[in-house]
Every structure is written in C-alpha cells, then in structure tokens.
Amino acid sequence: MTPSNSTCSQKPAKPSPDFPLTPHPSGRWCKKILGKLHYFGPWADPDGALAKYLAEKDRLHAGLTTADNPDELTVFSLCAKFLTTKKRMMESGELSPRSLADYGATCKRLVKVFGKARPVSNLRPDDFEKLRAGIAKRYGPHRLGNEINRTRIVFNYALKSGLIDRAMIYGEGFKRPSRKTLRKHRAEQGPKMFSADEIRSMLDKAGQPLKAMILLGINCGYGNSDVATLPVAALDLDGAWINYARPKTGIDRRCPLWPETVDAIRDWLAVRPKAKDEQDAGLLFITKYGSSWGVDPAAITKEFRKLLDKLKINGHRNYYALRHTLQTIGDDARDFVAVRSIMGLVGDNDIADVYRERVSDDRLKAVTEHVRTWLFGTPAKQKKPATKKEKPALRIFSA
DSSP states (O other): OOOOHHHHTSOOOOSSTTOOOEEOTTSEEEEEETTEEEEEEETTOHHHHHHHHHHHHHHHHTTOOSOOOTTSOBHHHHHHHHHHHHHHHHHTTSSOHHHHHHHHHHHHHHHHHHOTTOBGGGOOHHHHHHHHHHHHHHSOHHHHHHHHHHHHHHHHHHHHTTSSSSOOOOOGGGOOOOHHHHHHHHHHHOOSOOOHHHHHHHHHHOOTTHHHHHHHHHHHOOOHHHHHHOBGGGEETTTTEEEOOOTTTOOOOEEEOOHHHHHHHHHHHHHOOOOSSGGGTTBSOBOTTSSBTTSSTTHHHHHHHHHHHHHTOOSSOOTTHHHHHHHHHHHTTSOHHHHHHHHTOOOSSOTHHHHOOOOOHHHHHHHHHHHHHHHHSSOOOOOOOOOOOOOHHHHHHHO
C-alpha cells in the first residue's frame, strides 16, 4: 500500500549517517544500483528495509533482477558444501589440515569477489578474469597457479556432485602462469636452499621444539605437514630410525636419524607439554597451548621466519627450503632412488617403482651421512674394529 501524499511529503532522516538507503517520495527506502532504482520497504520500517537490502545487494550489484530461487546453487552454498566434504576427508585422514585451510582461504576469496548470493550458473569468463587479476596483484606466479588450480577444483566438485549440469567456462583469461613465467620467477627469487653455515647458525640459536624440527627437515626432508602430524610411535630413538609415510603422498618413508637429531628429539620430549585433546596425545610436537601445530598451518612457517629474521638470513626461503637443501645435497651421493625414498616422492611414471619393494638401509644411511658430513664437516662417530698398527711406509704413503 502506497503511503498518503501527506506522509510522503515529510521525508524521514536516515537512521544513521552510514545508512545505505535513501527515502523516496513514494514513501519507501530505495537505492540506485547499476543505474536503476530498487525499493526495500516503507519509511516506517528502516530495519526491515536494511535487512532486505543486505540480503539482495549481491544479486542486484551482479545485475540479477529476477526473484530469488531457493533451489539455485549460489557461490556461498557451493563453497559450504565443498568445505564440508573436505572437512570430512580431513577427519578420516585423507586430507591434511594445511590443505583444508588452503581450500578455506580459496572459498573465502570466491565469496568475497563473486558475492555470497551470486548464482554459479551466472558466472562468466569476465568474472574469472577479474578473480585472477586480483590474485596476481597480491601473489607471485607460483601462488597464483595454486589458487587457480584450487578454484577449478571447487567448481569441478560442483559438476562431479551433480550440483551443476555443465562444466564451467573459465575463458582464456583464467589460465595458470606458463612454465616460462614460473622459471623466470624462480630465477629471480634465487636458490631455495640454505648453506651449511646458515643451518648451523639456526641450530645454535633455535629453541625447542624448533631445533628438533630443523634437524628433521635437513636430516629427513620433512616439511611443515610432516612434522605437524608426526606421531611419537613413528620414532625408534634407540635404533636411530624413523618410519612415517608422507601425509601428502601416502608413500612409506624410512630414514636413519643422526645422533644430533636423536638428542634434540629426546631433549624436546623431556619438556613436551601435555596435549589438551586426546586426538593429539600421540603427536610428537605439541604447542605450548597443548594443541597440534597443524591447527594453524602457518605456525611453523611463522616461528621459522622469526628465527631467520633474528639471524638476518635473507632471501625468499622458508622452512620448506630445508627439504630443497636435502634433495640438492643428497643428490651428490649419487643414489637418486635412495634420496627419493627418503623424501617420499612419487616416481615420474617409473615402472621400476612398481616392482621395487624396498631400498636397503645401507643406501639410506649413505645418503643421510653424506648430508651430515656436508653440514657438520665430519661423519658420525662409529665404533671401528681393532686394526693392526700400520707400518711406517704405509703411514708415509697415506700422508
């Protein structure tokens, strides 16, 4: 019902300076969107008009003027369904907490850029090109490629789950960066590894549990997710071995531990806090708050960054660069299969991986001892069998 002329002649003031609606002479609150006036309720009910505007603004700013369809898949509902599925996968051990956090950040970005109420069926190549441009302004090409890949995974989920009846059309403007671009960027960033001096300085200054984490990184090629989810049961400290499948690939890994690594882990276990949650009780690394380091996927990165800044170790390097270092130095031992086994890497369509049941402990030790000698300058002390006294001539020859 339209208010009377006498009522319409007395326009009310806005309830607050930031109130987004304007009183219209017809007696309704309105707002011009994309050149067209839209009405949201009578002057007498500014709260109701505001609520209606907030519920419809994403759709209207997207140029959609048709009535809401409760059965239509929106960006928000797609993201909610997708994250629910991924959370269940994490709870069953099929997905790492870090991956779930990355998917969550991607979905948050999709809702922010496209709009919460935007129908998925309405998304066009221009929308994805806008999304890509925003990501590219903030991140480098490697992160950009990962974000594009995760975005495609979200919408592929919609298709595979029957939520949409056709594949999304992304357009030419939503491509991943080319390999040439990635190579150039990597060259500009510099090497993603540490020198022996840098790692030794880290070990000298690091407290626990970061010191033990650093040693696991360079000794065994462990990454953030590896140490965050590492169970105490995987350790054989008396035998100096660790057996733990890599969470990312599920590939079994067996790695000999250096004496320094064993000592650091023992030192940490002596002061390790008690876990608050029973599900975290078996983890090696617990935060001072009694929680898993995997709760915040960036926690290890942040702590490691503080140490690098304190030591003034510059360059685009992080905790994961320890893994790069092990791969690089370990390759000098010339047993690439053993290095790959320690790293937990998937072979590049190598049929031999199908038939190879194990890599001998001697080969694994040869690789880790090579890296240890590079780092500390001397091999680990080992008991040697008694030998006869050398002859003078032999000593002269050895010199």
